[in-house]
Amino acid sequence: xxxxxxxxxxxxxxxxxxxxxxxxxxxxxxxxxxxxxxxxxxxxxxxxxxxxxxxxxxxxxxxxxxxxxxxxxxxxxxxxxxxxxxxxxxxxxxxxxxxxxxxxxxxxxxxxxxxxxxxxxxxxxxxxxxxxxxxxxxxxxxxxxxx
Numbered sequence: 001x002x003x004x005x006x007x008x009x010x011x012x013x014x015x016x017x018x019x020x021x022x023x024x025x026x027x028x029x030x031x032x033x034x035x036x037x038x039x040x041x042x043x044x045x046x047x048x049x050x051x052x053x054x055x056x057x058x059x060x061x062x063x064x065x066x067x068x069x070x071x072x073x074x075x076x077x078x079x080x081x082x083x084x085x086x087x088x089x090x091x092x093x094x095x096x097x098x099x100x101x102x103x104x105x106x107x108x109x110x111x112x113x114x115x116x117x118x119x120x121x122x123x124x125x126x127x128x129x130x131x132x133x134x135x136x137x138x139x140x141x142x143x144x145x146x147x
Contacts, residue, residue, distance in 0.1 A: 027108025038105030
Protein backbone atom coordinates (compact mmCIF):
# COMPACT_ATOMS: atom_id res chain seq x y z
CA UNK A 1 0.00 0.00 0.00
CA UNK A 2 3.06 2.25 -0.16
CA UNK A 3 1.87 3.46 -3.57
CA UNK A 4 -1.52 4.55 -2.18
CA UNK A 5 -0.41 8.03 -1.17
CA UNK A 6 1.29 8.48 -4.54
CA UNK A 7 -1.89 7.60 -6.38
CA UNK A 8 -3.84 10.08 -4.24
CA UNK A 9 -1.22 12.81 -4.78
CA UNK A 10 -1.22 12.21 -8.54
CA UNK A 11 -5.01 12.32 -8.74
CA UNK A 12 -5.29 15.44 -6.54
CA UNK A 13 -2.69 17.26 -8.63
CA UNK A 14 -4.23 16.01 -11.88
CA UNK A 15 -7.74 17.04 -10.85
CA UNK A 16 -6.49 20.39 -9.51
CA UNK A 17 -4.68 21.26 -12.73
CA UNK A 18 -7.53 19.87 -14.82
CA UNK A 19 -10.18 22.05 -13.21
CA UNK A 20 -7.80 25.04 -13.18
CA UNK A 21 -7.26 24.70 -16.94
CA UNK A 22 -10.97 24.27 -17.63
CA UNK A 23 -11.77 27.36 -15.58
CA UNK A 24 -8.98 29.33 -17.26
CA UNK A 25 -10.22 28.36 -20.73
CA UNK A 26 -13.88 29.31 -20.24
CA UNK A 27 -13.72 33.11 -20.53
CA UNK A 28 -11.02 32.97 -23.19
CA UNK A 29 -13.11 30.63 -25.34
CA UNK A 30 -16.11 32.95 -25.05
CA UNK A 31 -14.18 36.17 -25.78
CA UNK A 32 -11.19 35.36 -28.02
CA UNK A 33 -10.76 38.98 -29.20
CA UNK A 34 -10.29 40.18 -25.62
CA UNK A 35 -7.81 37.39 -24.96
CA UNK A 36 -5.98 38.20 -28.22
CA UNK A 37 -5.41 41.71 -26.86
CA UNK A 38 -3.97 40.25 -23.65
CA UNK A 39 -1.65 38.02 -25.68
CA UNK A 40 -0.53 40.95 -27.82
CA UNK A 41 0.21 43.05 -24.71
CA UNK A 42 3.09 40.71 -23.88
CA UNK A 43 4.84 42.07 -26.99
CA UNK A 44 6.26 38.68 -27.93
CA UNK A 45 4.24 37.97 -31.07
CA UNK A 46 2.36 40.20 -33.51
CA UNK A 47 -1.35 40.87 -33.88
CA UNK A 48 -1.99 38.10 -36.42
CA UNK A 49 -0.33 35.42 -34.34
CA UNK A 50 -2.00 36.77 -31.18
CA UNK A 51 -5.41 36.04 -32.67
CA UNK A 52 -4.27 32.52 -33.64
CA UNK A 53 -3.03 31.91 -30.08
CA UNK A 54 -6.22 33.41 -28.63
CA UNK A 55 -8.32 30.89 -30.54
CA UNK A 56 -6.22 27.76 -30.15
CA UNK A 57 -4.61 28.10 -26.70
CA UNK A 58 -7.91 28.07 -24.76
CA UNK A 59 -9.10 25.07 -26.78
CA UNK A 60 -5.83 23.30 -25.93
CA UNK A 61 -6.21 24.27 -22.25
CA UNK A 62 -9.77 22.88 -22.21
CA UNK A 63 -8.73 19.62 -23.89
CA UNK A 64 -5.76 19.23 -21.55
CA UNK A 65 -8.00 20.00 -18.57
CA UNK A 66 -10.44 17.30 -19.65
CA UNK A 67 -7.62 14.76 -20.03
CA UNK A 68 -6.29 15.56 -16.56
CA UNK A 69 -9.72 15.38 -14.93
CA UNK A 70 -10.61 12.15 -16.71
CA UNK A 71 -7.21 10.63 -15.97
CA UNK A 72 -6.73 9.70 -19.63
CA UNK A 73 -3.22 9.65 -21.13
CA UNK A 74 -1.94 10.79 -17.75
CA UNK A 75 1.79 10.79 -18.54
CA UNK A 76 1.29 12.71 -21.76
CA UNK A 77 -1.17 15.14 -20.20
CA UNK A 78 1.17 15.72 -17.24
CA UNK A 79 4.06 16.41 -19.63
CA UNK A 80 2.02 18.89 -21.69
CA UNK A 81 0.76 20.54 -18.51
CA UNK A 82 4.31 20.96 -17.20
CA UNK A 83 5.41 22.43 -20.53
CA UNK A 84 2.42 24.80 -20.57
CA UNK A 85 2.94 26.00 -16.98
CA UNK A 86 6.66 26.49 -17.64
CA UNK A 87 5.85 28.48 -20.78
CA UNK A 88 3.41 30.66 -18.86
CA UNK A 89 6.03 31.23 -16.17
CA UNK A 90 8.61 32.28 -18.77
CA UNK A 91 6.14 34.73 -20.34
CA UNK A 92 5.35 36.25 -16.94
CA UNK A 93 9.07 36.54 -16.08
CA UNK A 94 9.97 38.23 -19.37
CA UNK A 95 7.09 40.71 -19.02
CA UNK A 96 8.12 41.47 -15.43
CA UNK A 97 11.79 41.97 -16.36
CA UNK A 98 10.82 44.23 -19.27
CA UNK A 99 8.61 46.29 -16.95
CA UNK A 100 5.43 45.70 -18.96
CA UNK A 101 2.30 46.87 -17.16
CA UNK A 102 -0.12 44.18 -18.33
CA UNK A 103 -2.79 41.92 -16.91
CA UNK A 104 -1.68 38.33 -17.06
CA UNK A 105 -4.71 37.18 -19.09
CA UNK A 106 -4.62 33.87 -17.25
CA UNK A 107 -8.36 33.74 -16.66
CA UNK A 108 -9.51 36.06 -19.41
CA UNK A 109 -10.67 39.62 -18.85
CA UNK A 110 -10.03 41.10 -15.43
CA UNK A 111 -7.02 38.96 -14.58
CA UNK A 112 -4.50 40.28 -12.09
CA UNK A 113 -1.55 42.43 -13.10
CA UNK A 114 1.93 41.04 -13.33
CA UNK A 115 4.04 41.56 -10.23
CA UNK A 116 6.00 39.68 -7.59
CA UNK A 117 3.01 37.63 -6.40
CA UNK A 118 2.09 36.62 -9.95
CA UNK A 119 5.71 35.48 -10.45
CA UNK A 120 5.53 33.45 -7.26
CA UNK A 121 2.16 31.97 -8.22
CA UNK A 122 3.40 30.88 -11.64
CA UNK A 123 6.63 29.50 -10.23
CA UNK A 124 4.57 27.39 -7.81
CA UNK A 125 2.29 26.17 -10.59
CA UNK A 126 5.26 25.26 -12.79
CA UNK A 127 6.91 23.41 -9.88
CA UNK A 128 3.71 21.52 -9.02
CA UNK A 129 3.19 20.63 -12.68
CA UNK A 130 6.75 19.30 -12.86
CA UNK A 131 6.14 17.22 -9.71
CA UNK A 132 2.99 15.76 -11.28
CA UNK A 133 4.90 14.94 -14.44
CA UNK A 134 7.72 13.25 -12.50
CA UNK A 135 5.19 11.22 -10.52
CA UNK A 136 3.37 10.15 -13.68
CA UNK A 137 6.60 9.46 -15.59
CA UNK A 138 7.86 7.24 -12.76
CA UNK A 139 4.61 5.34 -12.48
CA UNK A 140 4.53 1.69 -13.49
CA UNK A 141 1.49 -0.22 -14.65
CA UNK A 142 1.94 -3.06 -12.22
CA UNK A 143 -1.17 -4.18 -10.31
CA UNK A 144 0.11 -2.53 -7.10
CA UNK A 145 0.15 0.94 -8.63
CA UNK A 146 -2.55 0.69 -11.29
CA UNK A 147 -4.50 2.81 -12.22
